[in-house]
Amino acid sequence: MTTAILSALPEEQSSLVPHLLHPQRLVHAGRFFWRGDLCGRPVVLALSGIGKVAAATTATALVERFGVARIVFTGVAGGVGDGVNVGDVVVAQDYLQHDMDASPLFPRWEIPGYTRSRLACDTALSALLLEAASACVSSASGQFGSKNGVTAAAAGVLHRTHHGLVASGDRFVSAADESHRLRNSLRDAGHDVLAVEMEGAAVAQVCHDYGIPFAAVRTISDRADDTAHVDFPLFVQTVASRYAEHIMLAFLQKL
Ligand code: SAH
Numbered sequence: 001m002t003t004a005i006l007s008a009l010p011e012e013q014s015s016l017v018p019h020l021l022h023p024q025r026l027v028h029a030g031r032f033f034w035r036g037d038l039c040g041r042p043v044v045l046a047l048s049g050i051g052k053v054a055a056a057t058t059a060t061a062l063v064e065r066f067g068v069a070r071i072v073f074t075g076v077a078g079g080v081g082d083g084v085n086v087g088d089v090v091v092a093q094d095y096l097q098h099d100m101d102a103s104p105l106f107p108r109w110e111i112p113g114y115t116r117s118r119l120a121c122d123t124a125l126s127a128l129l130l131e132a133a134s135a136c137v138s139s140a141s142g143q144f145g146s147k148n149g150v151t152a153a154a155a156g157v158l159h160r161t162h163h164g165l166v167a168s169g170d171r172f173v174s175a176a177d178e179s180h181r182l183r184n185s186l187r188d189a190g191h192d193v194l195a196v197e198m199e200g201a202a203v204a205q206v207c208h209d210y211g212i213p214f215a216a217v218r219t220i221s222d223r224a225d226d227t228a229h230v231d232f233p234l235f236v237q238t239v240a241s242r243y244a245e246h247i248m249l250a251f252l253q254k255l
Pocket of ligand 1: 077196197
């Protein structure tokens with residue numbers, strides 16, 4: 001039973017590759033895939049690139065070409081919920097596309113043909129990710145922060161693990177007013193969003209279509225506000241791959 005570990009950016013994946021046993025690099029659909037064993041389990045490490053279409057193409061290739069039995073996404077996201085701070089970790093409970101709007105034909109955010117806006121992540125996989133992430137976050141507070149030159153927002157702060165709704169869309173949200181608007185309009189419709197990113201909802205939809213389990217963990221790299229363009233690259237370069245390494249290895253050992 002092969003597990004796919006999918007990321008959008010090389011920095012979100014790079015620390016996992018050296019842990020692979022019997023590594024084999026393949027090119028398919030213009031993307032690089034690594035096949036091998038991680039913590040005694042067969043895995044495929046995949047890089048989608050940024051955005052929902054790239055993520056859907058890669059997820060489809062993982063199912064059709066590599067025959068994976070489940071997909072776990074590891075990456076970074078912008079925090080939009082109260083208290084979802086840089087250096088915190090969000091495990092997705094479900095996903096929504098914040099840029100989906102086929103109104104008035106369908107209710108705002110509903111995926112046409114699916115009679116719903118939100119797609120749930122797999123409960124059992126998400127519980128394991130939560131355990132792995134919580135252990136990593138409590139040992140990482142202070143360690144990944146002050147010593148590694150990460151942004152002031154993350155340094156020396158006690159970090160938290162959150163579990164809830166994540167929204168994806170083809171936009172890098174990098175202005176406080178946009179982030180507030182997005183969050184408030186969704187909240188008024190009963191969708192309390194913790195974080196925004198650009199791939200997860202697409203992978204959730206592909207996994208839903210193929211009937212395979214999906215789970216996702218995202219470390220908060222920025223607050224999707226006016227300093228996001230500064231916080232994001234700093235965080236991705238200094239911390240993202242180490243979070244991915246610690247959380248995914250702990251997760252695979254629990255699987
Ligand atoms: N110019 C950047 C683009 C990164 S896009 C680069 O260096 O390549 C941001 C990536 O991180 C996406 O994969 C997305 O899933 C995630 N992300 C982090 N913060 C985000 C935010 N505030 N809004 C949307 N996506 C975010």
